Amino acid sequence: MELIDELPDHGCLQEDEIPRVGMRFAQLQMAHDFYVTYAKKARFATKIRTTTFDKITKAPINQAIHCNRDVIRESRVKAPTQKNTISATGCKARIYVKFDKDVQDWVLLKVDLMHSHPCSPKKAVHYHEYRQLTMHMKCVIEDNDEVGIRPNKIFLALSNEVGGPSNLGFSEKDLRNYITARLRNNNVNADVREMMSYFRRMKDINPDFFYTVELDDECKFKSAVWVDARCRASYEYYGDVVSVDSTYRRNRHGLPFVSFVGVNHHDLYDDRRMWIPIYFKGEFWSAMRSTQRSESMHAFYGGYLHSKTSLVQFVHEYDNVLGFKEQRExxxxxxxxxxxxxxxxxSPMEKQFQQEYTTSIFRDVQIEFVKKANCRVSTVDKQGSLVCVTMEEEKLVNDTILCVSYDVHFDHSTQELRCECNLFESSGVLCCHCLEVFHSYKVYKVPSCYVLPRWSKKIKRKHTYVKSSHDISRSDESHVAFKGLCAHFYSVAQEFVGDDEETTLPHVALEETMAKLAAHHAKKRSESVSKTQTNIGS
Known part of the structure; x- marks a missing residue:
């Protein structure tokens, strides 16, 4: 649809004439909007054919708005290579508006409503002029794109919501264009600026949000580090194990992603392998393999991040990752x-762990209590209060039972012990060999040093009171307000869908509200025109 892009040069107008010219343009736009609204209902498209301006004041004095199939003209472009072609039929449907100086308003001078072609509702909805995304559709597209759902799947979901693609009012190409133009920035400088703006907003939401940016010698963006406020708080409890993964793919700017991830009190690792690097022996590392963290992180981030992700979109998606992890916890x-x-x-010791540990960690403890049945004391070497117990564990390997010996050093006086398998030192879970030694020496309560607070479900950790920072300013303010209204409506609607009489009441209330809002909108528009006149005068 062709619109007036800018006001013409008014030259040397008198100061009192400028407001009138601005008022004239505002009124003309209202006349155009009026005809477009009618055209939508009558199922045809419009275009502004001519606009005439006063030679002295440069103000518009008349305008002709035609059906877009009005004139048959020869194109300089060969037919096979033309795009967005419209078959013109010489249609005479149009309106002609003129400014009446006596009443100081626009009047309809000529109206022709007869078309020389059929006006099809089925075709009109696909006209470029009328294809548009509603606010609801934009919010759905943004939300779905943010979590990595492909455009064709988003389009299909929206189509199903309204009963088919013909009822959407836009095409899949329009949806893709919106994502490209609105949500993905291809300009590197703009991308960096938006990312910096995001960091500042996060800092305003929570001062504990940390970020730092590194520039090169030419003051160009080089790298960035950021830490969520909730993650910083949780490090106080889980800082004993932090995995650094630098193997994640690079993005389109050639920047690698390096993640620093900890292990909380729920055993992120379902795949425990009895493979311990020699340099980890005796050190706490939550029983994970050297490549296990990378594998799990790639699988986790793969659903959110990809190589075409822009910088600002990347940090937003990382927001989603943190939010998802918070929800899981x-x-x-x-x-x-x-x-x-x-x-x-x-065993009373198993009962003790049951009451103290989180469910996921307690399952690992249970495995050791079950394995304890396969252990037996082989030899005992006493030296005062110190005892060295050689424990044999029966293991089934390829249908063959093997006996593997482990030495457990136990102190009678302090009830401290250590097994050479180093399971407790590396994973924080007592091994079956230590449990059997406790049982042999009638120790029925596990010493507190072997009940680790990091696995406890009873400790109130302060990071649980800190929410992951989520950038609500990413969406337009109007979108945020729209989502708030929708949430309010959904909460009301779900309460009154079981009874026809009750369902009628919200419908009536909505119709009354719509009428009030329409009147209020018309009043604001009238006031806006008056305000425009005053502002132009100023």
């Missing part, structure tokens, strides 16, 4: 508060 905490899983043995 809250769900696990809630599950632990509801109850416990049954003990596998009658």
């Amino acid at each position: 809250l769900e696990d905490d809630a599950a632990d508060s509801k109850g416990v899983i049954p003990c596998a043995t009658t």
